[in-house]
Amino acid sequence: MGRGDLNDAEWVRLKPHLPRNVGRGGRWKCHRRVINGILFRLRTGIPWRDLPARFGKWQTVYDRHRRWSADGTWERILRAVQADTEAQGRIDWSMASVDSTVCRAxxxxxxARHQPPKWAGKRARPACHRDDEGLGRSRGGLTTNIHLVGESGLRPLARLIxxxxxxDAPQMIPVLGGIRVPRPNGGHPRTRPNHLSGDRAYSSRRNxxxxxxxxIKPTIPEPGNQQANRLRRGSRGGRPTGFHEARYVHRNEVERLIGKLKINRAVATRFDKRAYVFHGTVTVAAIRLWLRA
Structure with a gap:
């Protein structure tokens, strides 16, 4: 077992949730070796072609990661691992935190860049990306945002690319809608924490x-401009928003969670061209955090 590979305890927790062989041919052999190859690339960020030979053919490792990212297998594995942790009563639903982080692409x-016709006499323009590819240009250049909701155990409950x-503010509702932790005894999955903390960016009347x-009880400070606007409107401005300063210290938990995720070089820098593959990469990093709980 190499550094960063699945240990025996993690493999015991993960193995029951992996896809099984269907029919003849042994399609899904060597799950552990292939997943260790995916984890190696996640941790180091190297090109797929440069994977060490001990993980087998790099095409096999890449194809399985891409396929499981596309068909939702990684997402189902994550929910199953979360359900196991919930069955043991080790998820803290009393407080959750929301935040986002920027990953340079x-x-x-x-x-590829768009090459105009020769008669146009213009330079090649940067490539235009669809919103569903999760790529956009900001002050830092070409970047991707990862929006997270994390619980007090420094593990992600939901992610959004x-x-x-x-x-940040418009993405709070979609990322909270992604929380779905199955209950151990059946019934509707758990979808909300008791409290939610966030910084001033998430303060809006809609949220x-x-x-x-x-x-869900919010612990979100109100920016100065929103306070002034509320006071200016008088009685029509509504009541002051409640703010529990002692609970707000828990917001650092999601920042520490982001630090744990971005230890992986393939998360800190986006190397994947397609958004669903990068989402699968972030999901694999989240699964590893839940397995180590």
Whole structure:
């Protein structure tokens, strides 16, 4: 077993949730070796072609990661591991935190530039990306945003990939909607924490109405301009927003979670051109955190 590979305890937890062989041919042999290859590339960020020979053919490792990212296998494995942790009562639902982080996109993820006709006499323009590819241009260049909701155990409950120039506040509701942890005894999955902390970027009337409707107590400070606007409107401005300063210290947990995820070079820098493959890469990093719990 090499450094960073699955240990025996992690493999025992992961093995029951992996796809099994269907029919003849032994299609899914060597799961552990292939997953160790995916983890090696996740940790080091090297090109797939440069994987060491001990993981087998690099095409096999890459194809399995791409296929499992496309058909939702990684997502199902993550939910199954979360359900196991919930069955043991080791998920802290009392407080969750929301935040986002920017990942610089490598030139291999950018794609080809648009080459205008020769008669136009103009330079090649940068490639235009669709919103569903999660690539956008901001002050840092070509970037991708990872929006996270994490619990107090420094493990992600939900993730969302967006272009780098998209704001944080509009993405709070979609990322909270991604929380679905199956219950051990059946029934509806667990979808909300008791409290949610976030920085000033998430303070908006729309977000606060959403949290009230779902009975989630917010711990989000109100920016100065929003306070001034509320006071200017008088009685029509509504009541002051509640803020629990002692609970706000828990917001550092999601920042520490982001640090744990970005230890992996393939998460800190986006090398994957397609958004669903990069989402699978982030999901593999999240699965590793849940397995180590």
């Amino acid at each position: 490598h030139q291999h993820a950018e794609g 967006t272009p780098g120039q998209w704001g 606060r109405r959403y949290l009230r409707r779902r009975q």
